[in-house]
Amino acid sequence: MSGDGDRTGTVPAEELLSFAERARADAERISVMGTHGISMADAVDAPEFATGGKRKRTLLSLRDVSIGYEDVSRLAVSNACLDVAEGESVLLLGPSGCGKSTLAMLCANLIPRAVEAVVSGEVWRDPELASPGRIGYVFQDADAQFCMLQVDDEIAFGLENLQCDRSAMPPRISRGLKEAGLSVGLTQAHAVFSGGMKQKLAIASALAMDPSLLILDEPTANLDPLASRQVFDQIARLHRARKTMIVIEHKFDRLLPHMDSVVLFSATGQVYRSGPTDTVMEQEWDWLVQEGVVPPWKTPPRRHGSHNVQQVIRQGARQGAQQDVHQIAQQVAQQVAQQSARRGASAADAPMLASATSGRTAAEESDERLAVKRSAIEIMDGCLGYGDVAVWSGLQLALPEGSLTAIVGPNGAGKSSLLQVIAGLTPLASGRARLLDRPIQRWKRRELAERVSYCFQNPEFQFIYERVSDELANRVVGADTPAEVTSLLAEFGLAGCELDSPFALSQGQKRRLSVASMLREEHDVYLLDEPTFGQDAHTQQVIMDRLTAVHNAGKTLVMTTHDMDLVRRFATHVAVIAQGGLQFFGTPAELLAHTDLMRRHHLLDDVDTDPQSADRLAGENAVNRIAVAAETGFGAQPAGSTSAAPPGAQAAGSPSAAPRGAHAAGSTSAAPLHAQAVGSTSAAPGAQVAAASARTVSHRALRESMDVATLSTSRMAHVDAPARRLNPPMLLVTTLAVTVAAIFAHTILQGATMLALPILLMFVLAWLNPWQVVKRLSPFLVFYILYIWSFTAYAAVGPHTPTFPFLWMRLSFPGFLKGVVLALRMLAAVGFGVLFFSAADITDLIVGLCKNFRVAPKFAYGVLSGVRVVPLFRSEWTKLKQARQLRGKDARLSFLRPVTYALPLLSQAIRMSERVAIAMEARGFHGGPAEKAGERTFYRDIVIHWWDYLFGAVLLTVTIGLLILV
């Protein structure tokens, strides 16, 4: 039954309504959506098409469909059948790599159009789904499904593909945002959004296209619990609005009440079972555990007579003060024991069961340890910050030797940063940190690499070698794999992969390999950044078993995680990092007793089912708003003012964050947003916390917005300056032409004139002040001095010119003059360049090239999507650098560094570009709208005016005229 207390309604009335709807739906249910695997003998839920009553229209029907990829011998999906009726939501479940996504992409017609594959069987789609954009698709990688830079452009991209009229776009954009529950400014750069906001934007982009079917392919796979919750609530809302949906999701607990039917996939890509959610989940729970879809310690949903462990904890905790912690722990242990017994604990369950029952003593045990053991890691009054923004401060932490500490808290709170501090990768801004009785900064890098082991969230960063066996042996072993490597491979389920490239493994395999290679050598301290994140139950089990073994050997382990189940079962200590500081440190049992604390920091979001969503929703909205306000605020400097660009940006001659101010001024200004946010803070108690976590979002936002500003909205010309009204592609052509013409400047006077021209235009057209001009041009002066030198030393001179010998060079005055001319000319080119990007926005440039110059949209928008990923690369590069340092390999292979860095970065870039391409096609970017500029509409109104031609002609004439006259 779906309508128990296990729901997340926002408005009671709505709730009731949906109850009624669901009740009716249940009564009417005639298994319109029956799905089965023909090949399975026990497929009992054969499709029963409407036999009476109201019949729902089938939108999509697959019969005996098999899908195979060209170079893989095994079929990704075999003999699948699926029917999706209008208004129905279907959940696809199965172990990772079982072909769920493949099937979903077939449903969306992305296979075989965007992804090549061999498909057999019958696929029938309602004609309604045939035209582009009728099937919305939301992917798991929030970063890889966007191709524009701003919120409104992003949503409009899909509408342009539908050839929606330009005037009809703004209302559809706002409607999409509203339906997706995202309140942000239209011209915000979405690169600074949190993961949850990005997924909401992806949903908004899909909804704006008004799809008849919405497919969500693991939308929360990369999100933290709070963000996942937001997305789940959104799915629940869409379900209430009777949107037809296909959902793939591993963290499905919260979704079950909103899913009408479930399709179970076996590991081999066959449909094992399908049917109404309640029945299937009730009957097939054991199968799900067995297949590794759900971890064995998980409680079946809504099974009569069984209680959710978390609920027990909460109930216990709610009774609060009078209840003893140990009592609760005991209760939990009993619950787990009973449930496991009921299920018939398998061999694999045994160690876990033991650790769960010993949970009763977890607190006592660690109390003893606290008393006896000395600290392996100590941080005293630690403060960490980026620039002026503090991530956390006043941190006081002592982790005893032999402890297994879990660090929990919301995303962006600085959990990973804490690990990096411990590993000596990031220095504290103030305070002291000690590791193994020595201040961290006193450790030599090589020594540290021997004592400390670090496991990064992205396993690829740790790979140095090109073969799995080399990676595990930490040296090139050639064809004969050492025995210990072979046994490790077998233990981690990697046997047979010896000669493969580590990068070619599946996500689960990569994670296992990185853990295996980290555990290969003995260390004293093990630091793990989300070791089980995004792994299926089986991989989680393998990893945690190994970590438990290391822990039992008396080593100190610290890991960050979002998984409270994991904390409860394995950790001896837990630290909560949130709101800029340490909120709690103690045993898991103690933390579990602090329900208020856990709720405050969203630690229960994965499992919490209390109907307090109204509060929290208000809080979340506040988070969104504040995050955006913060983001806007960072850029919101008075337009035209000199910005406080970091020195690096100056040196690069790149315009800094200032131009954002123009956007902020032009659209939603930061101040009212702030006011709103403050308003809701006082309104809802939950919002205060939200405001705090918004702060943590903001420090990331600050760093990233600077990156984005460099490329996206780099205009620093005054908002009202005439340069802003020039057509960007035309301006590029004009400035290029003038730069070419300037090549003919041969005297110093001519060179100076060529330089004066762009500087004059910067004042007149872009309204830049002299200081801005000097700041833009000065970094280049150093560079050109070198050019002058080069000419002074090497220019060919006549036989009678006096030269001065210097080392092996012959310096000459005419050479010097030639050098000055060249330097002036190059500076003039820089001047025209600055003029160009003080006036033009990169989106305008590329869209303009497409709209005005008829460049094929797929090339234009393809380039834009490439430009979008720049900020991502920066952060990846930093992480990669740190991972290399920790392998202790960096020094030895320093001359090879670019090469060993290139592979992980490039292979990631390539994989990402594939995903971006698929996501763009999923939004209707294929056929006419992608091939021909004339077959799409444009959201941005970029036109070539008469003054663009005039400006080009005049500027070129003046340049040539000056060259002749001067």
Next chain:
Amino acid sequence: MWKLRDIIVAAILSVVCGAIYMGWDWITTPLFSSAMSPVAGALVNGLWWIAAGLIPYIVRRPGAAFFSELVSATVEFLFGSPYSLGAVISGLVQGGGSELGFSFWKWRTYSWTSMAVAGALGGVGNTVQWYFEYQGYQYSLWVIVGYTVVTMISGAVLAGVLPKLIGDALLRTGALRNFEIGKQARAQLK
């Protein structure tokens, strides 16, 4: 025929290359061009059109060299290259040179030879720009000849051989399975 994923991989890799070019601009000039002779400086030139070797090697489409070199040079300009708009012009001539090289084999062969020739021809494009825009004609004849030869060799190595090595290593990572390079490699195996 260009597929969308070819274009996007070309764009993303070009952006990466553009960032590399920008770094190269600032690093190499002080190190080589000025302290030693322009001929020594020419040794490092080839890296500036590595995109025109790497990306055609992966996507194997006509126009890949020109397109990606133009994009990466424009990105270099947007990042704040000291060559400014001159970088965009470089992209046009270097990419054009490499493209000419691949056209000799009708964009079908991506062997060591074709890669090296394309890289060397990119160097010819580079030299033309150097001669006119950066006043190469001001130097003595031996400097000009030396510069041209060294640039072509540099191009053949850094924009021909090196990208082929990188491309082959990437192929082994499995990331290129769905691209033309992966398909041709599989076809060869059969």
